[in-house]
Amino acid sequence: MSTVTNDSPLSAASGAPSGAASPNGAAELAPSHEGEPNAHGYRKFSVGELHFERDEFFAHISWPTGEHLMSVDAFLRALQRDVAWNFFYGIVNFDGVFGTMNHYGTVDVFTGRYNDAYRKAELDHVETVETEAVRSVFVEMLDDWTNEGFDPFASPSETGSAFGDKHGSNTAAVTRSRVAATRMVSLPGDEQIRDDAGGHPVNRQFTDVAQDEPEVRPEPGYEGRIGGFNLAAYLSRSPVTWNPSIVSVCRDSLMCPTTEEYILPIIHGNDRAEWFVLLSDEITWDIEDRDSGAKRARVTMKAGDVSAMPADIRHQGYAPKRSMLLVWENASAELPNLIATGQVPAQPVDF
Ligand code: PHB
Numbered sequence: 001m002s003t004v005t006n007d008s009p010l011s012a013a014s015g016a017p018s019g020a021a022s023p024n025g026a027a028e029l030a031p032s033h034e035g036e037p038n039a040h041g042y043r044k045f046s047v048g049e050l051h052f053e054r055d056e057f058f059a060h061i062s063w064p065t066g067e068h069l070m071s072v073d074a075f076l077r078a079l080q081r082d083v084a085w086n087f088f089y090g091i092v093n094f095d096g097v098f099g100t101m102n103h104y105g106t107v108d109v110f111t112g113r114y115n116d117a118y119r120k121a122e123l124d125h126v127e128t129v130e131t132e133a134v135r136s137v138f139v140e141m142l143d144d145w146t147n148e149g150f151d152p153f154a155s156p157s158e159t160g161s162a163f164g165d166k167h168g169s170n171t172a173a174v175t176r177s178r179v180a181a182t183r184m185v186s187l188p189g190d191e192q193i194r195d196d197a198g199g200h201p202v203n204r205q206f207t208d209v210a211q212d213e214p215e216v217r218p219e220p221g222y223e224g225r226i227g228g229f230n231l232a233a234y235l236s237r238s239p240v241t242w243n244p245s246i247v248s249v250c251r252d253s254l255m256c257p258t259t260e261e262y263i264l265p266i267i268h269g270n271d272r273a274e275w276f277v278l279l280s281d282e283i284t285w286d287i288e289d290r291d292s293g294a295k296r297a298r299v300t301m302k303a304g305d306v307s308a309m310p311a312d313i314r315h316q317g318y319a320p321k322r323s324m325l326l327v328w329e330n331a332s333a334e335l336p337n338l339i340a341t342g343q344v345p346a347q348p349v350d351f
């Protein structure tokens, strides 16, 4: 088992310090918020010429050639993932119009960029900004726009409402730290297993999951180097949905299981292939062309099914019942360029 430094976007935040001079022509730190709260109690935010405002029900986004709106609960669920995952791999589409593309140091914040109609009408807009500058705006917007009782990571069945004029906040929820093992959950000095005493009760949908743990008896000399834990029990105690945790690391190979219920809040346009192993229940995936949004496939996975998502698509998942999904990521920093230049195929397997 290796002890790599994990620089995946799914682990700790990385990037240039706030306000640093740009090595690659990206915009300097944008003003993070403007003026007094609006009539609904919410602050306005900007990233360059992209302006963000919320009211009781909607997030409004405007730019020189257009404007857009999203239901604010969907917007906050997507924003929560973008912030917590440090802009993730490739593209995080909040919907078919607005999103971010990660260049690992800078981020494109766009409207209509991956939407054929907006592109053809030349109404799309992109701001390329230092990662930490976008991050600080998004962190503040998420905190200011999230009301008391709403948890953007929770299943809709397990959280209060996002709507209404501003009332309170939920900073503890929107800043919760990610699980990112450096070797493997349960090993000494690493992420530990979950239990009631640690504040991780079994979820209402997983009461039938066995909670026994394996007995590990290392030979002398191997203490601390061999381990094992009950992954199903670990997942049954996850309080959040659509939030892959890094539970084991072997060089660039990251095991990122997660529990799902309702809809993946982003449409993920990957810059590398990604494998899914469905460990329980059922998830349907809508798959579109990554750049145009044209429909490509609909895949329904049942427990035990394995699928490989190619690097030239975007996908969104629908889980009618809480399920356990293993997402397998290759975190190599070389992959986006190898795929973009055709040295590695976009699809990881041929049948
Ligand atoms: C994905 O984009 O592949 C993804 C993200 C979050 C999940 C599952 C899959 O919970």
Ligand code: FE
Pocket: 268, 270, 274, 309, 315
């Ligand atoms: Fe994905």
